[in-house]
Amino acid sequence: MRVTVLGGCGAWPAAGQACSGYLVESDGFKVLIDPGYATLPRLLELATAAEIDAVLVSHGHPDHCADLNPLLRARALGDVRPPALPVYAPAGALDAVLRLDNARMLAGSFVPHDLEPSRAFEVGPFRVDTWALPHHVPNAGLRLTGGGKVMAYTGDTGPADALVDLAKDADLLLAEATYPEEVPEEDAPYLSTALGAGRTAAAAGVARLLLTHLWPDTPPEPALAAAARSYSGDLAVASGGVTVLL
Incomplete structure (x- = not known):
């Protein structure tokens, strides 16, 4: 499994950066998680x-899904139209971004699927397990298992006991850490800290921890130091271009 960070800014993209977006690949199958701004x-x-x-979308805030619109445009309006793209998101989460275009323009470019908490499903070579996690809007924590490897992603979430279950023994935990x-x-x-992400990673026995969704234009060092107070494993900040091979 290969995980590539497209962006990790929370709220809006800082100069030269992008908001949440992660490309996960296994056996030639490509899953885009959270196509946020830029x-x-x-x-x-x-x-x-x-x-x-x-495409998997954790929740409907635009810093996690706004670029679904240009992605679908590129598929719908290109010279050769690919098969309809499966798009998974909490019920109603994508209503606003899909209203950016006339429905006829994007017709046939995607197939929507509702993410139902605690219900697992298969997408390509991946098993996807989901958890309902607390945020300002419905948010799905995602756990992808493929090729004997596990990546867990919190989306945006406040403190929750379920986070340890989501991340249990994961090879990679991608954890929201808006504040140090x-x-x-x-x-x-409704939001988390790097300190909390470190505690979750330690309690869950995670092999690697990537902190994401940091507030734009904030330095990474305070977040890394906070997480390292309780987590002694492989630790980094999810910035554009970071790639993790599992």
């Missing part, structure tokens, strides 16, 4: 729009 140009440096086999050590009170139930 991820499509980075994706197209690695694959054509037609080569993406499936403390989330402002009004967002505390």
Whole structure:
């Protein structure tokens, strides 16, 4: 399994960066997770729009799904139309981004599927398990298993006991860490810290931890230091171009 970070900014893309977006590949099958702002140009440096086999969206905030629109445009309006793209997301999460275009323009370019918490499904060579995790909108934590390897992804989430189950013995945990050590009170139930991500990774026995969704234009060092207080494994920040081979 190969995981390539297209972007890892939270909220909006910093200069030269992109928001959440991750390309996961195994046996030639390509899954795009969370096509957030500015991820499509980075994706197209690695694959054509037609080569993406499936899309998984953790939740409907635009920093996690806005570039689904240009991806579908590229597939619908290209010279050769590929098969309809399976797109998995929580029910209703993509309503706003899909309204950016006349439905007739994108007709036949994708097939929507609702992500149902706690219901596993198969996509290509991957088994996908899902967890409902607390956020401002419905958010699905995702665990992809393929070729004997496991990648777990939190989406955006507040503190939750389920995070340890999501990440249990994963080869890679991609964890939201918007703030280094403390989330402002009004967002505390809905967002996470690098400190919390480190604790989750340690409790779950994770082999590698990538911190993502850091606030734009903030340095990575405080987040890394906070996570390292409880997690002693392989640790880095998810910035564009980072690739992990599992």
